[in-house]
Amino acid sequence: MGVPTAMRLAAATFVAGGLIGAAAAIAIHSATVQAGAVAPADDLAALKASFRRPASVPFPADNPFSEAKRRLGEALFHDPRLSIDGSLACASCHQRGKGFADGKAQGRGVPGRALKRHAPSLWNLAWASAVFWDGRARNLEEQVAGPIESPDEMAQPMAAVVARLAADPVMARAFTQAFPESPHVNGANLAKAIATYERTFVSPESRFDRWIAGDEHALTPREVAGFRLFTGKAGCVKCHSGFAFTDYAFQDIGLPGEDRGRGAVLRLAAAEHAFKTPGLREIGRSAPYMHDGSLATLEDVLRHYAGGVLDRPTLSKDLPRGLKLSEAERANLIAFLGTLTGEGEPGLPANIVAVTSGPSEPAQKVSTVSQDEKTFHPSHIALARGERLWIVNNDTRTHNVRIFDPALDFDSGAQEPGETVEIGFPAAGSFLVFCGIHPKMELYVDVAP
Numbered sequence: 001m002g003v004p005t006a007m008r009l010a011a012a013t014f015v016a017g018g019l020i021g022a023a024a025a026i027a028i029h030s031a032t033v034q035a036g037a038v039a040p041a042d043d044l045a046a047l048k049a050s051f052r053r054p055a056s057v058p059f060p061a062d063n064p065f066s067e068a069k070r071r072l073g074e075a076l077f078h079d080p081r082l083s084i085d086g087s088l089a090c091a092s093c094h095q096r097g098k099g100f101a102d103g104k105a106q107g108r109g110v111p112g113r114a115l116k117r118h119a120p121s122l123w124n125l126a127w128a129s130a131v132f133w134d135g136r137a138r139n140l141e142e143q144v145a146g147p148i149e150s151p152d153e154m155a156q157p158m159a160a161v162v163a164r165l166a167a168d169p170v171m172a173r174a175f176t177q178a179f180p181e182s183p184h185v186n187g188a189n190l191a192k193a194i195a196t197y198e199r200t201f202v203s204p205e206s207r208f209d210r211w212i213a214g215d216e217h218a219l220t221p222r223e224v225a226g227f228r229l230f231t232g233k234a235g236c237v238k239c240h241s242g243f244a245f246t247d248y249a250f251q252d253i254g255l256p257g258e259d260r261g262r263g264a265v266l267r268l269a270a271a272e273h274a275f276k277t278p279g280l281r282e283i284g285r286s287a288p289y290m291h292d293g294s295l296a297t298l299e300d301v302l303r304h305y306a307g308g309v310l311d312r313p314t315l316s317k318d319l320p321r322g323l324k325l326s327e328a329e330r331a332n333l334i335a336f337l338g339t340l341t342g343e344g345e346p347g348l349p350a351n352i353v354a355v356t357s358g359p360s361e362p363a364q365k366v367s368t369v370s371q372d373e374k375t376f377h378p379s380h381i382a383l384a385r386g387e388r389l390w391i392v393n394n395d396t397r398t399h400n401v402r403i404f405d406p407a408l409d410f411d412s413g414a415q416e417p418g419e420t421v422e423i424g425f426p427a428a429g430s431f432l433v434f435c436g437i438h439p440k441m442e443l444y445v446d447v448a449p
């Protein structure tokens with residue numbers, strides 16, 4: 001998860017019960033490879049390993065985990081005083097039992113108008129970078145003011161929320177305990193506390209995890225056949241990858257509608273109609289589906305991918321074209337998706353080990369970086385001042401190279417496969433280079449003074 005061992009600061013372990021990443025050896029038995037095209041055992045082992053539960057949860061260096069912050073965040077998330085008339089808390093629209101969504105195609109805020117988009121699930125956002133369906137908030141801290149101040153949602157200026165909470169001695173004390181370094185009830189601390197709480201929403205263990213960890217009886221043959229379709233012919237894994245079943249990138253999957261999604265945020269034609277790939281954990285609980293809540297069931301979702309895709313130039317290059325699925329294949333895929341939802345009521349996450357995130361490898365002294373498979377190679381480089389950086393798109397996908405820094409604001413526009421982007425750095429310092437379409441692509445550049 002992009003966390004170097006040297007930077008692992010095991011800050012806390014909380015909430016016992018359940019298992020995370022019991023790094024059990026993965027046993028491959030013939031029972032698991034009986035359906036569909038049979039991959040060699042090594043490939044299957046590697047594929048299964050790519051879905052393994054991570055052993056730790058990354059927290060940003062400027063908002064590390066603490067139990068006092070998590071507790072305050074939990075109280076705020078459930079506090080209806082965040083809305084102007086006291087009628088709505090965050091938890092009204094993000095209900096744990098409904099996959100942190102609200103069960104409606106489009107929910108309603110304080111004024112009672114239908115919202116423009118469907119409430120997304122909040123599972124596994126600790127690994128996300130940009131949030132909202134169009135990624136307009138760069139991180140969870142930045143997201144919090146959105147619903148509070150939006151006239152369609154909670155409809156209250158942050159200053160008014162802060163004044164209300166500061167007048168409550170219990171709240172004031174909770175803020176002091178959570179932020180001993182800056183003991184204030186203010187918008188920044190409120191956002192940090194809620195973001196800390198949200199990062200603990202790690203989806204509970206499901207039968208799929210037990211299968212990944214080596215229990216070959218955890219899935220039925222039909223569910224295993226569904227996994228093979230998901231990772232094979234149906235191409236779902238191109239975008240729904242890894243433990244959370246998302247690449248946290250933005251893709252146009254050909255749903256009808258006028259919403260321009262990521263394109264409007266980036267002001268980039270190549271990203272029109274692109275929305276964030278949602279994770280698929282606990283997917284059985286969060287119907288209806290998609291950014292507009294337009295698909296009521298998982299059957300509807302499959303009918304979209306096999307036969308319903310609207311052809312347009314911005315369609316993701318990762319989307320399979322002309323996909324056909326038989327009735328039996330659709331049933332197998334749906335059976336497989338069912339294994340991603342935990343049994344019983346979703347409980348609290350287990351044994352979360354908080355770590356501080358940062359570059360995942362030591363800096364290399366090179367000035368040319370390659371992009372492929374939605375990754376920068378290398379991902380951490382050191383330049384001398386005055387040196388230029390060249391980034392070559394060796395990928396099959398369109399990228400959008402960006403730097404968002406007080407010292408340097410850079411936007412490459414659409415960078416098609418084969419194209420090279422050149423960047424000069426005006427000042428010394430550490431810069432984060434990322435892709436606006438695939439924000440998990442991160443390149444750290446250290447420029448020496």
Ligand code: HEC
Pocket residue numbers: 077082088089090091092093094107108109110115117118119120121122125130131132133134140143144147148152153154194198276
């Ligand atoms: C009235 C219903 C409603 C309320 C209240 C509400 N939300 Fe949301 N939330 C939504 C909708 C709808 C979206 C999607 C909006 C978009 O993407 O444009 C969303 C998106 C989000 C996201 C982005 C998730 C992702 O996967 O990108 C986060 C995080 C979030 N909300 C947290 C909160 C927090 C924290 C609060 C309380 C301060 C809150 N929400 C209050 C409806 C609500």
Ligand code: HEC
Pocket residue numbers: 121230234235236237238239240250251252253255274275276277278279280283286288289290291292298301302305316317318319320333
């Ligand atoms: C090109 C990338 C891509 C591929 C391939 C892909 N998806 Fe998706 N998936 C997305 C995106 C992006 C969304 C959200 C789209 C939107 O709301 O406009 C989505 C939404 C979904 C949802 C709804 C989730 C929710 O919370 O609303 C499900 C379920 C889903 N996909 C399953 C699948 C399955 C099954 C396959 C294979 C048949 C698949 N996806 C293939 C990118 C992809």
